[in-house]
Amino acid sequence: MSDRRASARIAIIGLVIGFVVQCGGGGGGGDQDPIGPPGPAPSTVAITTSTNVPPRFVPVSTALAVGGTVTWTNTSPAPVRHDLVATTSNWQLSRTLAPGESFQTTVPQAGTYRYQCTIHAGMIGTIEVR
Amino acid sequence: MPAFPHGRARALTGLVSLLVVSCGEGPSAPASPGPDDDLRARFDLRPLGEIPHPPGDRAAAARIDLGRLLFFDPILGGEKDVACATCHHPDLAFADGRQFSVGAGGRGLGPGRVASVSSITGLPIGLEPRNAQTILNAAFNADAAGSPSHMGLQFWDGRAGGLEEQARIPITSRTEMAGDAYPAELARDSVVARLRGVAEYVTLFRQAFPAEAEDLPAEAVVTMDTYGRAIAAYERELVTRNSAFDRYARGEDGALTARQKLGLELFFTDARCSACHGGPMFSDFVFHVLGVPQEGDGKDVVPGDDTGREEHTLNPADRYAFRTPTLRNVELTGPYMHDGAFTTLEDVVRFYDQGARPRHPAVGDAHVDPFVRDPIGLTDAEVLAIVDFMKSLTDPGTALDPTLLTVPDSVPSGLTPVFGVGPP
Numbered sequence: 001m002s003d004r005r006a007s008a009r010i011a012i013i014g015l016v017i018g019f020v021v022q023c024g025g026g027g028g029g030g031d032q033d034p035i036g037p038p039g040p041a042p043s044t045v046a047i048t049t050s051t052n053v054p055p056r057f058v059p060v061s062t063a064l065a066v067g068g069t070v071t072w073t074n075t076s077p078a079p080v081r082h083d084l085v086a087t088t089s090n091w092q093l094s095r096t097l098a099p100g101e102s103f104q105t106t107v108p109q110a111g112t113y114r115y116q117c118t119i120h121a122g123m124i125g126t127i128e129v130r
Numbered sequence: 131m132p133a134f135p136h137g138r139a140r141a142l143t144g145l146v147s148l149l150v151v152s153c154g155e156g157p158s159a160p161a162s163p164g165p166d167d168d169l170r171a172r173f174d175l176r177p178l179g180e181i182p183h184p185p186g187d188r189a190a191a192a193r194i195d196l197g198r199l200l201f202f203d204p205i206l207g208g209e210k211d212v213a214c215a216t217c218h219h220p221d222l223a224f225a226d227g228r229q230f231s232v233g234a235g236g237r238g239l240g241p242g243r244v245a246s247v248s249s250i251t252g253l254p255i256g257l258e259p260r261n262a263q264t265i266l267n268a269a270f271n272a273d274a275a276g277s278p279s280h281m282g283l284q285f286w287d288g289r290a291g292g293l294e295e296q297a298r299i300p301i302t303s304r305t306e307m308a309g310d311a312y313p314a315e316l317a318r319d320s321v322v323a324r325l326r327g328v329a330e331y332v333t334l335f336r337q338a339f340p341a342e343a344e345d346l347p348a349e350a351v352v353t354m355d356t357y358g359r360a361i362a363a364y365e366r367e368l369v370t371r372n373s374a375f376d377r378y379a380r381g382e383d384g385a386l387t388a389r390q391k392l393g394l395e396l397f398f399t400d401a402r403c404s405a406c407h408g409g410p411m412f413s414d415f416v417f418h419v420l421g422v423p424q425e426g427d428g429k430d431v432v433p434g435d436d437t438g439r440e441e442h443t444l445n446p447a448d449r450y451a452f453r454t455p456t457l458r459n460v461e462l463t464g465p466y467m468h469d470g471a472f473t474t475l476e477d478v479v480r481f482y483d484q485g486a487r488p489r490h491p492a493v494g495d496a497h498v499d500p501f502v503r504d505p506i507g508l509t510d511a512e513v514l515a516i517v518d519f520m521k522s523l524t525d526p527g528t529a530l531d532p533t534l535l536t537v538p539d540s541v542p543s544g545l546t547p548v549f550g551v552g553p554p
Binding site for chain 2: 055077081085119121
């Protein structure tokens with residue numbers, strides 16, 4: 001094998017490994033997305049649902065500015081429904097999303113808000129409002 | 131370039147499909163998704179995946195066989211009258227069918243087993259204060275990160291990470307296995323010394339751990355480490371994948387009855403069982419506060435009570451939280467909950483249907499898990515449908531090597547398997 005061909009093969013392998021890492025291969029419940037460094041949080045956040053199994057919220061964790069708007073969209077393939085149910089007390093969130101459907105709400109107070117899909121155990125999400 | 135012209139390839143594909151359908155293997159592959167495909171997709175119904183083995187330490191047959199002998203050998207009991215299988219017996223779906231287990235000093239097996247006194251001190255030995263869980267499929271318990279793992283959390287309070295560590299704990303407990311033979315701090319060394327004193331065990335350990343045997347002389351290969359790994363190797367084989375639900379998840383539409391399918395739909399929607407009991411193991415392996423009424427003495431810290439996960443973490447936020455158990459084989463493993471407070475599955479579903487009531491007096495609405503706080507409003511027929519669905523998760527090992535489910539005729543200690551010095 002020529003050096004050039006060997007280099008090309010190494011580059012391809014590296015590319016594949018990089019792609020797998022980017023895609024978060026492996027999944028599981030421990031793949032919490034980082035909320036990010038302290039600083040200004042965005043005033044709008046969009047959360048989707050993964051198309052792979054087991055389904056997950058994407059991102060799993062996110063930051064949001066006080067008074068900001070969060071929008072969930074069920075991007076899982078039909079006929080998969082998801083629901084959004086608060087697991088943080090004093091937060092009213094209970095909504096079912098059909099495939100393709102979105103739901104939007106504002107979160108007026110700072111704090112950590114947790115929710116999950118009760119249809120799919122382990123499909124949990126966190127919004128840090130700051 | 132394709133190996134076949136398109137038309138010929140299509141015909142071949144059709145023939146293969148027909149053969150598969152004729153042989154009854156796999157899904158019937160309807161032209162368009164049917165209602166059962168819809169259920170499978172909506173609720174992400176999946177059978178169990180690959181067994182999570184410790185990296186680089188997948189057990190060979192010699193280690194599994196050794197683990198099986200240890201599992202049934204009362205030499206692990208301080209007073210040589212109790213084995214792992216006493217409370218996790220294959221005839222009882224690797225549980226014991228009791229509200230609270232009777233360990234050291236007991237007589238009999240399963241629901242008929244009775245507590246007694248230490249054969250050494252004559253002192254009474256009480257009941258184990260928590261319900262014994264099945265070992266079937268425990269290999270798939272999730273770790274602290276929530277993924278099925280060889281480090282999956284074990285026990286109601288998750289105090290062991292992995293089957294290896296789990297196996298090292300009951301031998302130190304007076305009520306479980308140690309009796310009055312030695313104090314807890316000496317139990318592990320005592321068990322190792324006993325095993326090293328049995329020539330057949332030394333041989334079997336050396337065969338089961340050839341890498342360690344290269345470096346360690348004679349009986350030195352018998353350690354708490356190799357002991358735990360051997361028992362874990364056996365337990366990791368106790369995986370059952372042939373329940374009606376598994377067959378349904380694999381595409382066999384007729385594996386569930388109409389009522390079970392109704393129960394399935396309720397389980398994943400209105401009843402919200404799946405909020406905690408989801409995924410292939412029907413558990414999120416998270417610690418939840420349900421406020422189950424306390425029965426029995428409770429574990430360790432507070433007499434007459436059991437504060438659950440807190441007893442391991444010492445974190446007040448974990449007070450009264452217990453790990454979600456698997457529902458696989460739940461039909462066979464009652465009574466239910468950490469203290470066996472409920473006798474039937476119907477009792478369990480009605481507890482949730484009534485908003486987790488009756489409730490532990492110390493667990494108020496602000497503390498109880500929000501998913502169980504409010505009444506559901508199920509009809510009697512719906513309760514029974516959910517119970518019927520849970521019974522579709524039953525498979526005590528119909529496709530396993532029968533040897534794994536059979537009490538050995540003899541064990542290396544020479545004691546009576548399971549019963550030891552007690553009457554069989």
